[in-house]
Amino acid sequence: MKVKIIVFGQLTDIIDNNEFTLNSNADTNNLKNELHKLYPALADKKYVIALDKQIVTSNTMLTEGSIIALLPPFSGG
C-alpha cells in the first residue's frame, strides 16, 4: 500500500524530498526500518512520527493513503 511521507526540519538535509510516497506495509515500526534502510543517516537523528496528524507513541498500523510526518525537535531561539 502507498503512504505519503512528509519531512520536517533538518531531516530534509538527509531526505531531499520534503514529500514523497512510499510502498510500505504493516505498521510504523516497519516503516521506520524501511526509512532507515533507504536513508541510513536518519537512524542517528532524533524525530517523532505523526500518523495522520496524530503523534504516535507506540507501534501503530498504517492504512492505504496514510500521511506520515517525520518531526525532529528544534532548539533555536
Add this chain to the structure above:
Amino acid sequence: MIANNLYERYQRQIILKGFGETGQQKLMEAKVLVIGAGGLGCPALQYLAAAGVGTIGIVDEDMISLSNLHRQVLYSSDDIGLLKVDVATLKLHRLNPEIKIITHALRLQNTNALNILSEYDYVIDGTDNFASRYMINDACVLLNKPLIHAAVSQYEGQIAVFNVKDDKGKSINYRDLFPNPPADGEVLSCTEAGVLGVLPGIIGTMQAAEAIKLITNIGKPLINKLLTYNILTHEIYEVNLSESEAGKELIPKDEASFLAMNYYNLCNVQQSSVIEIDAEQFHHLRKKKSAIVIDVREKGELPLVTNIKNLQIPMSVFEEKISGIQQQTIILFCQHGVRSLHAAEILHDKYGISKEVYSLKGGVVKWLHELGISK
C-alpha cells in the same frame, strides 16, 4: 472601568468582539515570564508589552552581540556589549510605561528556576538550547504553569502550548513529545545550522498571540498541539499530541528530584575532562609565566579584548595553527565559553596531561560583565 488614558492606548483591541474591557483587565492583571530575550523573546516581549500585559519578567544573562541584530529587533548597533535585559527593559518601558517589567539577569538553573517561575502565571520559552528547554518544561510541569513553547531552525518554527488542560481534561508537556533530550550532534543549533532572521520574528509573535489568547480566554490556543510553520512555503502543519509513558517516567516528580537533575549533562553539554575556570581563576592563571591566553573567536567578533595580552587563533584555523604554541599553560576563551571548551578538548586530546589547558566559563561576555565593563 479602565482609566481614560489606558482606554485610549488599548482602544483598538478593547473594541474587539469577545475582548472588551474584561479582556484588557485580564491582560493588565497577568504576569508573564519570557525566558530568553533573543530571536523569539524580542518580538514576544514587544507585543506583550504593547498589549498591556501588567507584569512581564525577562530572564537572560547574555549581552548583545553583532550577530544577534539580524533577528533580535529590540536591540540596535549602539547596544552591542550591553546586557539584553537592561536594553529590553529600557525599550519596553518607552513603548509602554504603564506596565511593570522585572529583570532576571541570570542563567536559569534548577536551583533558581522554581523560585523565579512560581512568581508568574504564564511562561514563554524563547531559549536556544535543549538543556534550558527541558529544565523549563520540567519546572512548568512541577509548578503546573502554562508553557508557551517555541523553537526555530533554518526556515521552520515549532510552537505548542503545554500544561493547559484540553476539553477532555488532558494536559501534555514537551516530554510527551520528546521524552529524552537529543544526544550531541543529533540536532544542530541555530549557530551551526543558521536561521532566517524574520522566522523567529513570526514565531515569537505567535507566542505572544498564544499568551494573549490564553489570558483573555479567546479563540483556540494550541493546547496539546504542535504547529510547524515553514517560512519558504507558508505551510502550516498541525499535529495532535498525546501522553507518553516514557515522558511520564523521565520527568522529575518532585522538587528534590528536580533539583537533583543535571540538565547540562543530560544534554551532553560540557562532557569532558577539561577544566573550566571563572573570572578569578582566569585572573590568577594568566599571570603565570608559562601561560598564554588565546581568543578562539573568528575575526571581527565583538567585543574586542584589548585590556589583556592575548593571541587570536580562530576556531576555523585552530587545529593547523595551534601546534606552534610552546607555552605550558594554555587558557582559551571565546564569546560564551562553548567554542573555547571544544578547543580545549582538542588540545586535551592532543597533549593529554603534558599541558595545562583551561577554558574561560561563560566566555568574554560573562568575564567583561563581571569586571564591570559593559561596553
